[in-house]
Amino acid sequence: MDVPARPPLSRDRIVEAAMEMADAGGVPMVSMRKLGAALGVEAMSLYNHVKNKDELLDAMLDAALREVVLPDTTLVWDEQLAALAQEFRLAGRRHPGVLPLFGTRAIRSLEGFAPLERSFVILRQAGLAPDDALDAFMMLASFVLGYVTSENGGLREVAEGRSIDFSTIDFVAHPFLIEMGEAFVRHDGDREFQFGLDVLIDGIRQRLT
Amino acid sequence: MDVPARPPLSRDRIVEAAMEMADAGGVPMVSMRKLGAALGVEAMSLYNHVKNKDELLDAMLDAALREVVLPDTTLVWDEQLAALAQEFRLAGRRHPGVLPLFGTRAIRSLEGFAPLERSFVILRQAGLAPDDALDAFMMLASFVLGYVTSENGGLREVAEGRSIDFSTIDFVAHPFLIEMGEAFVRHDGDREFQFGLDVLIDGIRQRLT
DNA sequence: CCTACGGGGCTTACACCGTAGGCTGTGGGG
């Protein structure tokens, strides 16, 4: 007898649905009309909970960042950093459609900023001076962001043959391309990511003296 | 007396104008109608040179990559890598609006792929086995892409105060945030980028034995 | 010189987008 049991609209439900749409078909698949439809509501009703689409996109980035689970503070600093990086990568893989927003949108909430803040804190407590900690932070964050971006973006297109058509390449003029392609087929992302992480963290450790 | 001297439309002219628009106002500012207007032409005329907007976006990414000047092959391998990374960063800074396309679009032409191919070649010729070269390549490429993305994206927003409002933060609960912010103000991107590069290349060198 | 053709531009039209503005029903506080 009651209403058709449609759960009440809420900002969180909207953001969640938007992330789902983005992950399924990329950011361009997210439209206020489709989003409303997915929630059983008219597009304009969303505006009771979200100022506009830009704010919604920011909220999606924030929500993805809030999913990054922060490492146990009892671990040694290098283990903490590695764990945090791994968790970031997991969150990025869970939300391939949200990840590109990093390139264009800003982190708006303190909770979203928490993983970045935490990285800095770990480095400071490991003994680095503020400026050195920032250097190390930027290095780590750049690598992690870049790796996950490659993985979900261009690299996947290469792997799935949606990029260059390898069959048309003149391998005499490009003797290493075929080798590179073969290595790509063999490569193990988990191991590769860990390798990069090791190099970076070793580099930081050496600067600790 | 002649025609108003409108140079003939061409794919290259279209792509160039599109990159200019993207760099000025971000990818969303690029619309076929505005692009046509900028070239003194109707939107639909563009379709004589470009299959659709998706292809145009791919072409923009490709064009930006083709701007990366490849290093002098007579240099030592580590100098070549550093030079290539620096040139990539320069191209990325020249085209802040095109850079986010890395996250969503694929490299379509062999010329666009050239900087990546070259990195791999340098690593191979430095003595790394194919799989190790790919590891090192992914590490370097991820760092460079991530760094330039941060620089032009979220980081700039932070620096320009468009991100979190620092004045509302509880610095007792977040004792390191203020320090991090101060370090951000001081930081020198060129030095910071070079620092990351050094750590990565050192790491590669150590694996050369 | 005439004619035929083809390519590159223009126009029209359609479905979809974000969102301003205003309407309506409903549930909770005075």
Next chain:
DNA sequence: CCCCACAGCCTACGGTGTAAGCCCCGTAGG
């Protein structure tokens, strides 16, 4: 009990990508 704030809805406007068709003009063949 009243009212009013809020969360939905509807309508409408200007902008978007692009399919389809038209038209003009530059060139090639006779």
